[in-house]
Amino acid sequence: MKQHALCSDCEDKITPMDLPIPDGLKEEWSVSESRRQFLGRCGKVLGWASLATLFGEASFRHLAFASGPKPQPGFGENTLGLPHFAPKAKRAIYLFMSGAPPQVDLFDYKPSLALQFDKDMPASVRGNQQLTGMTAGQARFPVAPSHWPFSRLGQTGTWISDLLPYTARMVDDLTFIKSTNTDAINHEPAIMLMNTGNMNAGKPCLGAWLAYGLGSMNDNLPTFVVLQTKTNPKENNQPVSSRLWSSGFLSSEFSGVGLRSVGDPVLYLGDPPGVDRDTRRKMLDAVEEINRQTLAEVGDPETNSRIAQYEMAFRMQSSVPELADLSKEPESTWELYGPEAKEPGTFAYNCLLARRLAERGVRFTQIYKRGWDVHDNVVGMLPVLCQETDRGCYALVTDLKRRGLLDDTLVIWAGEFGRTVYSQGGLSQENYGRDHHPRCFTTWMTGGGVRPGVTYGETDDYSYNVVKDPVHVRDFNATILHCLGIDHNKFSYRFQGLDQKLTSPVPAFVVQGILA
Amino acid sequence: MNVAATVARTAGDALRRARLIPRLWIGAGCVGISILLLPLFFPLDGKPHADWLQFFGRFHPLVVHLPIGLIVILPLVEFAGTRRQSFREVAGFLLQISLATCVVSILFGFLLAYGSGGIGTTVTRHMRGGILLAIELLLCLAVRPSWLRAQRSRLYAILLTAVLMTLAWTAHQGGSLTHGSDYLTRYMPATLKRVLAPSAVSSHPNSFFARHIYPVLDTKCVACHGTNKEQGGLRLDSYESLMAGGKDGMVIAPRNPDGSLLLQKVTLPPTDHHFMPAEGRTPLTREEIARIRAWVLQGASPDAASVLGIFIAEDQEQARPPVGDYSAFIVEIRQMQQSQGAKLVPVSANPSDGLILRTADVAGTFDDAHLTKLQRFAPFIVEAELARTAVTDAGVETLSQFKNLRALHLDGTAVTGRTLGKLSSLSQLTYLNLSGTKVTSDAAAPLKLEPNLRHLYLFNTPAEPAPTADSGVRSIQ
Numbered sequence: 005m006k007q008h009a010l011c012s013d014c015e016d017k018i019t020p021m022d023l024p025i026p027d028g029l030k031e032e033w034s035v036s037e038s039r040r041q042f043l044g045r046c047g048k049v050l051g052w053a054s055l056a057t058l059f060g061e062a063s064f065r066h067l068a069f070a071s072g073p074k075p076q077p078g079f080g081e082n083t084l085g086l087p088h089f090a091p092k093a094k095r096a097i098y099l100f101m102s103g104a105p106p107q108v109d110l111f112d113y114k115p116s117l118a119l120q121f122d123k124d125m126p127a128s129v130r131g132n133q134q135l136t137g138m139t140a141g142q143a144r145f146p147v148a149p150s151h152w153p154f155s156r157l158g159q160t161g162t163w164i165s166d167l168l169p170y171t172a173r174m175v176d177d178l179t180f181i182k183s184t185n186t187d188a189i190n191h192e193p194a195i196m197l198m199n200t201g202n203m204n205a206g207k208p209c210l211g212a213w214l215a216y217g218l219g220s221m222n223d224n225l226p227t228f229v230v231l232q233t234k235t236n237p238k239e240n241n242q243p244v245s246s247r248l249w250s251s252g253f254l255s256s257e258f259s260g261v262g263l264r265s266v267g268d269p270v271l272y273l274g275d276p277p278g279v280d281r282d283t284r285r286k287m288l289d290a291v292e293e294i295n296r297q298t299l300a301e302v303g304d305p306e307t308n309s310r311i312a313q314y315e316m317a318f319r320m321q322s323s324v325p326e327l328a329d330l331s332k333e334p335e336s337t338w339e340l341y342g343p344e345a346k347e348p349g350t351f352a353y354n355c356l357l358a359r360r361l362a363e364r365g366v367r368f369t370q371i372y373k374r375g376w377d378v379h380d381n382v383v384g385m386l387p388v389l390c391q392e393t394d395r396g397c398y399a400l401v402t403d404l405k406r407r408g409l410l411d412d413t414l415v416i417w418a419g420e421f422g423r424t425v426y427s428q429g430g431l432s433q434e435n436y437g438r439d440h441h442p443r444c445f446t447t448w449m450t451g452g453g454v455r456p457g458v459t460y461g462e463t464d465d466y467s468y469n470v471v472k473d474p475v476h477v478r479d480f481n482a483t484i485l486h487c488l489g490i491d492h493n494k495f496s497y498r499f500q501g502l503d504q505k506l507t508s509p510v511p512a513f514v515v516q517g518i519l520a
Numbered sequence: 521m522n523v524a525a526t527v528a529r530t531a532g533d534a535l536r537r538a539r540l541i542p543r544l545w546i547g548a549g550c551v552g553i554s555i556l557l558l559p560l561f562f563p564l565d566g567k568p569h570a571d572w573l574q575f576f577g578r579f580h581p582l583v584v585h586l587p588i589g590l591i592v593i594l595p596l597v598e599f600a601g602t603r604r605q606s607f608r609e610v611a612g613f614l615l616q617i618s619l620a621t622c623v624v625s626i627l628f629g630f631l632l633a634y635g636s637g638g639i640g641t642t643v644t645r646h647m648r649g650g651i652l653l654a655i656e657l658l659l660c661l662a663v664r665p666s667w668l669r670a671q672r673s674r675l676y677a678i679l680l681t682a683v684l685m686t687l688a689w690t691a692h693q694g695g696s697l698t699h700g701s702d703y704l705t706r707y708m709p710a711t712l713k714r715v716l717a718p719s720a721v722s723s724h725p726n727s728f729f730a731r732h733i734y735p736v737l738d739t740k741c742v743a744c745h746g747t748n749k750e751q752g753g754l755r756l757d758s759y760e761s762l763m764a765g766g767k768d769g770m771v772i773a774p775r776n777p778d779g780s781l782l783l784q785k786v787t788l789p790p791t792d793h794h795f796m797p798a799e800g801r802t803p804l805t806r807e808e809i810a811r812i813r814a815w816v817l818q819g820a821s822p823d824a825a826s827v828l829g830i831f832i833a834e835d836q837e838q839a840r841p842p843v844g845d846y847s848a849f850i851v852e853i854r855q856m857q858q859s860q861g862a863k864l865v866p867v868s869a870n871p872s873d874g875l876i877l878r879t880a881d882v883a884g885t886f887d888d889a890h891l892t893k894l895q896r897f898a899p900f901i902v903e904a905e906l907a908r909t910a911v912t913d914a915g916v917e918t919l920s921q922f923k924n925l926r927a928l929h930l931d932g933t934a935v936t937g938r939t940l941g942k943l944s945s946l947s948q949l950t951y952l953n954l955s956g957t958k959v960t961s962d963a964a965a966p967l968k969l970e971p972n973l974r975h976l977y978l979f980n981t982p983a984e985p986a987p988t989a990d991s992g993v994r995s996i997q
Contacts, residue, residue, distance in 0.1 A: 087868045088869055089868050089869070089870065090867050091868070159818055160818070160828050161775075221880050365905075406977070407955050407956075408931065408977030408979070411975060456828065
């Protein structure tokens with residue numbers, strides 16, 4: 005058996021620098037080790053090393069080292085060599101329709117279904133698709149055509165539901181993907197897959213990847229902001245949690261920063277009475293000093309994140325009030341967004357805030373709107389949901405466009421999956437329900453990097469299967485990264501011995517057909 | 521003894537033997553001449569005839585290259601003959617073989633044209649060229665013995681030159697038939713092209729049709745639907761003829777791509793009998809079909825400059841000269857990035873993409889003096905993000921020195937527009953945002969004359985155009 009180098013006669017000369025570990029880790033070691041820790045760890049290392057010789061040299065390589073390149077916090081220096089190529093978009097705004105909007109009622113026009121009312125959807129169309137527990141026991145799958153008429157609009161002649169009169173005005177600016185498809189049939193795994201590229205929690209989300217990869221454009225505001233829309237208690241609100249904007253295994257400074265939808269956007273933002281800016285600064289300096297000592301002692305990168313976050317909070321004390329102060333908005337803003345936008349927490353307000361964040365250089369803003377989970381009473385609830393969101397979407401895109409921001413901002417509208425063409429529960433002339441459907445759903449994008457006026461992908465007559473140009477969630481995310489100048493195949497972070505990517509492990513492809 | 525001499529002697533022997541049977545020669549001559557006269561008895565009528573005609577006809581492209589090769593080498597061998605007698609005899613043999621194969625090619629060519637119903641000026645020219653070539657070769661054959669006797673006779677040399685020229689012209693016509701008339705000019709450098717091949721669609725040279733539809737038709741369709749041939753009575757070599765349609769009626773139905781015969785034919789399964797382009801020619805790509813479809817859907821206009829939903833990179837971006845290498849300054853740039861204040865950020869990992877001047881986090885305090893300090897980096901800065909900074913009209917004058925500037929954000933600044941005229945020195949500037957400034961329409965007027973400035977934003981300024989549509993974007997045609 006081959007002797008390991010560490011087990012030769014010269015045991016007293018061994019340092020961690022001799023170990024077959026990544027250079028980054030050695031560097032970290034040399035900076036942050038105290039003598040005692042070094043000796044302590046040396047003993048362990050020797051133990052591991054001798055164990056490794058017992059198992060053979062190869063076992064060493066399987067030890068999990070999280071050793072991705074460490075970007076400096078703050079001040080936007082990019083050590084990753086990103087973007088890979090000149091990007092069309094510098095920032096993105098993601099309008100997330102949590103709960104899954106029904107594509108058949110909004111975008112995916114199927115006029116032939118009118119004749120199919122209450123007829124069973126052919127089993128051949130459904131194929132081997134797994135159904136949710138909510139409809140799996142149903143005796144029949146009666147086709148429920150959309151309750152609302154569609155209109156053909158714009159110079160591109162795009163069909164769109166009359167439920168979306170505002171979105172209808174901008175169809176020529178949008179890029180519709182009718183063939184988006186996913187793997188999951190339930191909300192949590194699906195929304196996880198949409199955001200992090202993986203159904204299981206623990207992976208970084210799109211926004212965290214962007215914050216990590218592209219860095220900040222304005223050190224006074226978070227790189228990645230999450231805005232939640234106030235829930236409407238009448239709607240079927242699926243939970244969204246901070247797992248969706250988590251940085252996963254990336255440093256936690258890349259997590260999304262949530263701005264509150266009620267009251268102050270950030271709590272305790274103002275200094276309490278008797279504490280002025282200087283006092284606050286001195287306090288933070290002292291805390292930082294202590295944190296740096298801990299960092300020197302323990303060498304945990306999360307301490308670095310903590311220091312960065314204290315500093316960010318200090319800067320946000322002045323930047324956020326300015327951000328949330330809408331008093332200087334011209335009258336045209338309110339004409340566009342509607343009076344609803346004056347009320348914090350509404351979708352329209354969040355859209356306006358997203359525009360203001362984009363203006364101020366926030367890299368990624370994600371707006372969550374919950375309540376799209378229309379299992380029953382589609383006819384009752386869908387108009388409410390559309391009315392809550394339609395104008396905000398239109399106002400945001402139009403506002404970005406007239407202010408010259410749409411040229412380098414990518415706007416994305418998506419839910420986590422689609423909804424079935426057949427009715428969940430009873431179908432009547434007046435009402436129906438729609439269950440989860442992963443095989444196809446409609447999303448749209450607009451702005452920097454995508455081609456306006458395109459409808460990409462086609463579904464079959466039942467809006468059930470993709471018949472042309474499928475776009476998997478991974479392809480969707482790869483395309484977003486492409487618009488921001490990132491080659492998704494080259495953008496990875498080593499964790500648990502694997503080069504982890506937003507789009508891995510199944511190969512993903514940038515959707516060339518929608519690129520500008 | 522060298523090979524050439526051997527070949528020459530063998531050939532010479534064969535010829536001597538041939539002279540013993542003059543009847544055979546007379547027969548061959550009669551057949552040859554009747555082949556040359558074929559078009560007189562069977563004029564090309566544009567209708568396809570028996571399949572066996574085409575079967576043999578399709579050997580024309582195979583056979584035709586034999587006389588071409590022989591004729592091209594003939595003058596060389598004649599020249600070599602001035603040095604060595606044996607080449608003389610080879611040349612004589614070559615000339616005879618050339619004539620014989622030429623006549624055979626003409627026969628096959630005629631079978632092809634007659635059998636397939638090919639018709640059109642190029643077909644006619646190609647055919648006449650071939651016949652003329654055969655006659656010239658025959659004359660050469662007749663004149664050559666006297667040329668051999670009296671070296672001074674120029675007639676043979678003149679005839680030989682004529683043969684070569686006729687050959688070149690005829691071959692070019694044939695090439696045009698198979699590869700399309702723009703085969704040679706397609707990738708010609710633009711300057712040369714302007715002199716040699718002026719555009720066929722001149723009425724609206726910048727229209728979407730002229731730039732993106734016509735070239736597709738020209739390469740993929742015009743070989744059979746143009747001046748060369750007019751299959752199905754349809755010509756696709758101009759906007760008017762495209763819209764006029766053919767024997768089966770209109771081929772383009774504006775706003776109705778599914779009802780347009782042309783789109784129906786090119787989207788059939790390639791195995792379908794009616795699939796176009798026919799006869800195994802290169803089908804249209806999906807991209808090309810998408811362009812035609814979108815163009816038809818939006819009215820099939822002869823002059824519209826763009827079609828929604830179709831993005832063609834060359835429309836948007838002219839080749840941008842790469843920005844110089846800033847690696848000499850990289851230490852300074854890094855320092856700037858790590859300290860408070862304005863930053864210079866690479867556009868991408870590729871240094872020739874240049875730098876972005878980013879001021880978002882110090883916007884309130886960044887003023888003209890700071891801008892002046894950055895002037896030495898000017899050659900590398902392609903985008904200046906100066907929105908909501910304290911930059912004023914004086915700063916705009918400084919910016920006019922930033923020669924590689926492509927995008928300039930001045931929205932929400934105190935710029936009045938007094939010095940905007942200076943920006944005309946920025947030939948690469950395509951994006952200028954003046955939203956929320958006090959710029960008046962008079963001040964913005966010089967900008968509207970800049971041809972490259974395609975994205976000018978004047979939202980919320982005195983210069984904002986009256987709201988016609990939903991946006992404050994002014995697009996320059």
